[in-house]
Amino acid sequence: MSALRIYVPGDAAAAACGADEIAVAIAALAAKRKISVEIVRNGSRGMHWLEPMLEAATEGGRIAYGPVKLADVESVFEAMVAGGGEHKLRVGVPEEHPFLKRQTRLTFARCGIVDPRSLEDYEAHDGYKGLAKAVANHGGIVEEVIQSGLRGRGGAGFPTGIKWKTVAETKADRKYIVCNADEGDSGTFADRMIMEGDPFVLIEGMTIAGIAVGAAKGFIYIRSEYPHAIAMMTDAIGIARCAGMLGKTVAGSAFAFDLEVRVGAGSYVCGEETALLESLEGNRGQVRAKPPLPAHKGLFGKPTIVNNVLSLATVPVIMDKGAAFYKNFGVGRSRGTMPIQLAGNLNYGGLFETPFGITLGALVNDIGGGCFTGRPVKAVQVGGPLGAYFPPSLFDTPFDYEAFAARDGLIGHAGVVVFDDTVDMAKQARFAMEFCAIESCGKCTPCRIGSTRGVEIVDKIINGENPEKNIELLADLCNTMKFGSLCALGGFTPYPVVSALTHFPEDFKPARQREAAE
């Protein structure tokens, strides 16, 4: 009899919920019971309220159990040995779970399913099919990416193919592919999940980018807060190199491409592409003025593609299944699917990949199941610390770059953070300014000085000092920051502040007045 295969996610979210200890306990139990098991540390399926979610490979497919605590290990193990038997924590076939069934997983097709360190597993699940097509028709890669309608998943939403075309057409002795894995936005974890659960798809996407534009070297800049992702990407690059999928002759072709992982150092602004390039070069992470564009003069002054993890990880499926297949999903100018991250005060948080167009309300209520505190939702911040706060009255907004922009918001990196009615929006506005002050690179005045003045003004409003005048001043300051800052840090900090002021004015009334009103 072959070994019983048990999946225990190695994803950081699962590990933080105790998955590592459970993997050790299962191995010990199997040894004690003399049952042969193979433990696979897979990525997460993205149903994080069920983590650690264990799966057993049975004759009837994979059967999941979760959330498993140490005390449950023995009984869950019994059920697994019995071929996926009954248990109070039995989830059943993961793909049949409504949370997964409602999704369209293109970028995340393999995440949670494969063994992330197995190249064989990757290839058995359609891995490297995109690269094969890219190598066969390398002159057509850029056009395929343009036709797919793929836009930057980091937040800016710039058409990925156009960026690639610019780099491809710029003549230089060296070019670079840089992957922005500095996923600093609170409420986002999709990059981390892909790197930990399906690292080869990022390697494949970057390799295709290199072939498309004539770059032989790539860097993955991963934030230091992601040690699991750093370890996994480093291992995966080594495995790919040993297998000849990176190096002087990629997959036996005439193309050379290799990768290096670089670790950030705790600076949020380094997620901005030019600050990231400065950081890679070994400088302070200060934003560069554009032009020149990184596509013309990027890393070490050479033409450089800077793309987010999700953008690059989506390229292989586009190359494999074709631009038309990908473009067929989505709405308006937002084509394809978006891995949306549901976070904060939600019953069912996790990763939900779906075509653009789903409404914010469906995400928060139908899929996320509302607040775990059992209280009503008061505000939802979409797009990280620089994203606007939306009240439930805007829940009909479809998830789409333009629809959010039309309502003075942004989808950013698609993080959705839900707050219940205990949140104080003046405090959140203050935090937005405070965060900007902590993380400002200091290069431009509106961001460096404006953020500190912003904190002071919000404090005055909260304390009831000339509230009307100060609210006017705050709006004016936000206007200056929005139009006068060099990058999105200072430029977008007004989004959470102004949206809080616009949609929740009652929270900006002085404390004494608010108490009197209650």
Place this chain on the structure above:
Amino acid sequence: MRNTDKRVAKYEPFGTERTAQIIAEHKDLEGPLLPILHALQETFGYIDQAAEPIVAEALNISRAEVHGVVTFYHDFRAEPAGRHVLKLCRAEACQAAGADALAARAEARLGVAFGRTTADGRVTLEPVYCLGLCSVSPSAALDGRIVARLDAGKLDALVAETNR
């Protein structure tokens, strides 16, 4: 991939020879400064100011440039941390799940403010802006070991661990 890797970090005392050796190991990378600084901090636990001129000389840049980089990034320490480092996420997804109250509790339990080390050098309390565990928030990390779904009980247990 064990979640317990850096539970008890052991650092070497700062030394200029060891510093030079670390620089030599990374010098040929493209853009070597950050990898060098990370390696120095992993070895010594902090970046001694005496290391800055050595790095500057090796990379043919000014001391001011090295100092500028060291001080720009939140990760780099100018002096050793406490024996344990407790990081609490203070960002929005954790705020939404009650992180502010836990942060106040941590300060009260340890008797220090964020960014400070207890007088006995036992633990340094630091904020972190997102560990990427936003769907299982609030979250924390003790000496690199991440903990999700933090509540008062789990926080107290982490604080107790620093007493061992």
